[in-house]
Amino acid sequence: MNKAVRERGIFEAFAKVVPFTVVPGSIESRKEPEPDILCHIEGRGQVGFELTELIDQAYMDRLGVTFSTKRYLENYCELETADLALFRDKYSDALLHFEYSQETSLKERKGAAKKAFPKLLNLPDNSDSEFLKSDPELAPVLQWVQINRVGCVGPIIDVSSFVRLGDPTDQAIRKKFSKSYECNYPIELLAHINWGIMPHEEVWRASAEKAASKISGSPFRKLWVFDCTDNRIKYEFEKLSSHL
Numbered sequence: 188m189n190k191a192v193r194e195r196g197i198f199e200a201f202a203k204v205v206p207f208t209v210v211p212g213s214i215e216s217r218k219e220p221e222p223d224i225l226c227h228i229e230g231r232g233q234v235g236f237e238l239t240e241l242i243d244q245a246y247m248d249r250l251g252v253t254f255s256t257k258r259y260l261e262n263y264c265e266l267e268t269a270d271l272a273l274f275r276d277k278y279s280d281a282l283l284h285f286e287y288s289q290e291t292s293l294k295e296r297k298g299a300a301k302k303a304f305p306k307l308l309n310l311p312d313n314s315d316s317e318f319l320k321s322d323p324e325l326a327p328v329l330q331w332v333q334i335n336r337v338g339c340v341g342p343i344i345d346v347s348s349f350v351r352l353g354d355p356t357d358q359a360i361r362k363k364f365s366k367s368y369e370c371n372y373p374i375e376l377l378a379h380i381n382w383g384i385m386p387h388e389e390v391w392r393a394s395a396e397k398a399a400s401k402i403s404g405s406p407f408r409k410l411w412v413f414d415c416t417d418n419r420i421k422y423e424f425e426k427l428s429s430h431l
Contacts, residue, residue, distance in 0.1 A: 191216040191223075194216065194223050194224060194238050195214060195216055195224065197238060197377075197379050197381075197413075197415060198214060198223075198224045198226075198236060198238070198377065199214060200413075200415060200418055201377060201379070201411070201413045201420075202214070202226070203418070204413075204418055204419065204420060205420070207228050207229065207230075207231065208228065208229040209226050209227070209228055209229075210226070210227040210228070210229060213226045213227035214226045217235070217370075220367065220368055220369040220370075221235065221368060221369060221370045222235035222236055222237035222368055222370065222374045223235075223236060223237050223238045224236040224237075224238065224377075225370075225372070232372070233372040234372060234373055234374070234375065235368070235370055235372050235373070235374035235375070236374065236375050236376070236377045237363055237366075237368070237374060237375075237376050237377070237407070238377050238378075238379060239359050239360065239362070239363050239376065239377075239378050239379070240359070240378075240379055240380075240381060241355050241356055241359055241378050241379065241380050241385065241391070241412070242355055242359075242380075242381070242382065242384070243352055243353040243354070243355045243384070244355070245353065246350055246351070246352050246353060246384070247382075247384070249289065249350040250348075250350060252291075252292070252293050252296070253346055253347075253348050253350070255293050256285075256287065256293060256296045256297075256346050257344060257345070257346045259293075259296070259297055259300065260285060260300055260344045260346065261344045263275075263304060266304050266305075266308070270304075270305070270308055273308060274304065274307070274308050274342070275342060277308065277310075277312060278307075278334070278341050278342035279340070279341055279342065280336055280337070280338050280339060280340075280341055281315075281334055281335065281336050281337070281339070281341045281342050281343070282334075282335045282337050282339060282341065282342075282343045282345060283307070283332055283333070283334055283341075283342055283343070283344055283345065284332065284333040284334075284335070284345040284346070284347070285300075285303075285329060285332055285344065285345070285346050285347065286329070286330045286331050286332070286333065286347045287299075287328060287329055287330065287346065287347050288327050288328060288329075288330060289347075289349070289350065291328045295328045296328060296329070298328070299325050299328040299329040300329075302324050302325060303319060303325055303329055303332065306318075306319055306322070306325075307319075307332060307334075310334075313336065314334055315334055315335065315336045316333075316334060317331050317332070317333050317334075318331065318332050318333075318334060319331055319332050352384065352385075352386060353386075354385075354386045354390055354391055354394050356378070356391045356394035356395050356398065356412075357394040357395075357397055357398045359378060360376065360378060360395065360398035360399070360410065361398050361401065363376055363405075363407075364376075364398070364401060364402065364404070364405035364406075364407070365405075366406070367406065368406050373408050374406060374407055374408070375407055375408055375409040375410070375411065376405075376407045376409070376410045376411065377411045377413060378395070378410065378411065378412045378413070379412075379413045379414075379415055380412070380413070380414045380415060380416065380421070381415045381416070382416070383414075383416040388421070392421075392422055395410070395412055395422050395424070396422075396424070398410075399424035402424060402426050403426060403427070407426070408425065408426045409423065409424065409425045409426065410422075410423065410424045410425075411423050
């Protein structure tokens with residue numbers, strides 16, 4: 188799905204819950220230096236909407252590394268065929284938790300795995316504890332591997348997944364506030380939440396209010412925050428000089 192199609196889909200969902208009527212068939216994508224969406228609102232005429240997603244991209248990137256690491260480890264990619272069968276037999280009832288340093292790349296994690304799997308294969312049978320801690324060939328990328336004999340149908344691979352979630356609200360809104368647009372119609376900013384991965388509402392709402400306090404110096408007459416996960420408008424702020 189390209190950017191324009193995705194944006195129209197988000198705006199169409201938003202248009203269903205706003206306190207005004209968007210004329211059917213009037214929604215169209217525009218290109219810079221115009222805002223993303225142009226539509227016709229009953230009783231108000233043409234109005235443009237610029238869209239911005241509220242998402243902590245660094246957080247999403249780290250999650251992506253975690254999921255890719257897990258998929259890689261689950262394939263035991265660095266073991267020869269014969270050793271692969273031995274590994275699966277040795278850990279057939281085990282959960283293996285790989286604890287990686289958070290800021291390590293996927294490439295670094297794969298490199299550590301290449302060295303870790305033979306070491307795990309050489310541990311005594313029925314090993315059940317924390318191993319490979321502070322191993323000079325693995326540290327600081329791989330910190331340790333925790334082996335738990337949980338009676339599962341294994342081996343089951345788990346990867347450290349804690350990632351600190353930031354608040355993207357203020358930065359995303361202010362970035363749009365600083366842009367310039369060329370159009371002869373009023374414009375509004377539609378900030379949207381798509382993944383449900385946000386700080387507590389009190390936190391991001393405070394950030395939205397902080398950013399909205401600067402709207403007078405922006406090209407927008409109104410700020411909206413729309414949550415696509417439940418199709419609800421969560422926040423709105425109008426420039427004092429606007430008359431909608």
